[in-house]
Amino acid sequence: MNNFEFRNPTEILFGKGQIEKLADKVHEYGTKVLLVYGGGSIKSFGLYDDVIQRLQGADCQVFELAGVEPNPRLTTVQKGIDLCKQESIDLVLAVGGGSVVDAAKGVAVGAKYDGDVWDFYDRKAVAEAALPLGVILTLAATGSEMNRGSVVTHWEKQEKRGAGTTFPAFSILDPTNTFSVPEDQTVYGMVDMMSHVFEQYFSHTENIPLQSRYAESILKTVIDNAPVVLEQPKNYEARANIMYCGTMALNGQLAQGVETDWASHGIEHAVSAIYDIPHAGGLAIIFPNWMKYVYKENIDRFIRFATEVWGVDPSGQSDEEVALAGIQATREFFNKIGAPVRLADYDIDDQHIEDMAQKATHFGPIGSFKKLEKEDVAEILRMSL
């Protein structure tokens, strides 16, 4: 186990009806609230009205940043920052999925920064102060509700970048708010959280038995519950398990003492910076190909993955066969739940492969399980066509 430092101060309010605590929570920080949300789905199922009524009933003044994109854009974040500064906002309240939360994080740190907020994403500055941030999550996926990561796209530069920004002060996770999430988004969410686990599971760090078991626990729980939420979108218990897994998959815990590898995320960011495809759609395509490209670096890890997570029976099979069976099971699972399997599913051909590989390795080689140079990334992208 490696040395590690860990601190995660986010307060989680989990379960049906937790929104009742919203006004009290907001009042801990003030009364001027910037409500950040996306394309308006929160209006269709009544959450928007509920939030507005609760805030106004508690004498809050509500400002709005609406229309946050699925891959949130820097220009949108900048609009929110301007509003915060102009109106002396006390608290940023994100109501939505990971993109909305990520944008709200950019707003929260940008509002307390004199320079250009892109500096944080461009690794030119480190966020040291932020407006308090509240979250009402409506999509189980990114884990952004309990970490300090934020991913924003600079559309003009075609660059999608992640930065450490600020932890939400509180996050309300009510599984009923995910009942109306469409099937494709539900699938993407599950792919996203599984990918987060992969990125912390495929590691060369030795002696991480508890961390490994935790990772496998999340994967098995998602695998068990995925068919249930797809067949019964209003099954509270299954939605609760998936929501819980999404948060636990990326709240820092799985990475405790473990060397992680975010190469696949990096590759996907390069793809969706150019093609604006759903993040997790890209991950579902790239991850199995990344696995196939790297598994020989530590075949024991992939054997464990195959047997523990997918129940592959190793008897009578070579190590190689067992490892590949686990990768194949992953691909088949993604396929079975309706995720895309190749870039062609998004009409992406080999035209921009060099460009994407270049973007993914902008800061140098990526990954630790296997260090990927530009040419490696290009090869994984070609395998994904």
Add this chain to the structure above:
Amino acid sequence: MNNFEFRNPTEILFGKGQIEKLADKVHEYGTKVLLVYGGGSIKSFGLYDDVIQRLQGADCQVFELAGVEPNPRLTTVQKGIDLCKQESIDLVLAVGGGSVVDAAKGVAVGAKYDGDVWDFYDRKAVAEAALPLGVILTLAATGSEMNRGSVVTHWEKQEKRGAGTTFPAFSILDPTNTFSVPEDQTVYGMVDMMSHVFEQYFSHTENIPLQSRYAESILKTVIDNAPVVLEQPKNYEARANIMYCGTMALNGQLAQGVETDWASHGIEHAVSAIYDIPHAGGLAIIFPNWMKYVYKENIDRFIRFATEVWGVDPSGQSDEEVALAGIQATREFFNKIGAPVRLADYDIDDQHIEDMAQKATHFGPIGSFKKLEKEDVAEILRMSL
């Protein structure tokens, strides 16, 4: 899954050499430090000198509360509170195991309270303010390094009580600081953390797949690593795994959305309030008997426990037999690693059974898996003789 609220702001600094960050951490809060420690074992392996040198080298003024007992006493806590008030202490620094940390927590909240600190333990008041608390852990056991619980004994009243007090601001967990922990203390620590898991695992709450897998993950990791730390006390990786398990077992996470049952702890507290035996020694005796007394309340949970944690093969056995085999495996494991198995091992006879049962149920029936009245507790104690 039940609704839950969760927040744990403690910063963990895990691994060899993390003490190098001590002075910086302390300086975040001030320079007047109350060092709290136990019987002096920290002097024998050099930790005391190291801490003092680091603090004095960073221009800290160090006051001391030494001699905290294994079952820390209210009188000791009170001494620390007086010192804090008298000397305007900025930070309480606990260097030791769970007892030292628990006492330091009592000191930290008592220093910011005008009334009698026992009020918190006697459920007459709720701690609302505290001095900041730092921890340097030397014993993997109680999890107190990452939660707000504190257990203190009022010796005159023969009452041992737990209270929610304050989270450590930071905890330094260096496995090398546990290398010299004697064998019996090492065993007690592992029994203690396993007991914490049991208390959050044996539950009637349905649909807690991830929580259950996490609990089983900790148990399996302790079971795997226990023989290694006992045979090779200076095996860093095994000590690290055990230390990590101890913290994860009681940082609030396993209880997320789960109805827990602390009856066995309550019974043990009543025993050690009268006999001053090691807490975990009492737990090793009481837990298997509690299991035997309650397993029929939810036999499926005990079947899962037997098969998942202990690898009991259910084929050809009745549910009853499988459940009992898991309980028997628990008892044998405790026995194998050298924990006591009956109260007679501490020369405890039936003389005070009524009294202990009375104390354990002082606030009413205890437990949720099976609600235990005074008579039930007495029966479990008789089974433990």
